[in-house]
Amino acid sequence: MIIRTRWRSFFQTVTLHLGAAALVGYFAFQGYNGQYGLLARRSFEQQHAELTEERDRLHAQRAALQAKVRLMSPDLVDADMLDEQARALLNLVHPKDLVLLRVPDAAQPR
Secondary structure, eight states: OHHHHHHHHHHHHHHHHHHHHHHHHHHHHHHHHSTTSHHHHHHHHHHHHHHHHHHHHHHHHHHHHHHHHHHTOSSSOOHHHHHHHHHHHHTOOOTTOOOOOOOOGGGSOO
């Protein structure tokens, strides 16, 4: 009877320690590899940097387009911008302009 009690006490202690070790191991594993762990944080930071770079590029592109639109506004028409747009749309050139014709890249012999 006493031996059974000692074995039961020993197994309860071992079971308790193994359970605690398993619980600590699980949380350590999840802290490193989990959905919000250290590896995921690195991925989030890299994605944040890429998206920030893309946002800055788009802001610059938008600023350039807004500047072009401001030049074409009906209140203030820039003569150079109007001339450039008219030539592009109508496919015309001024008689005093020098025109260089280029062969498309696909049609060039190699």
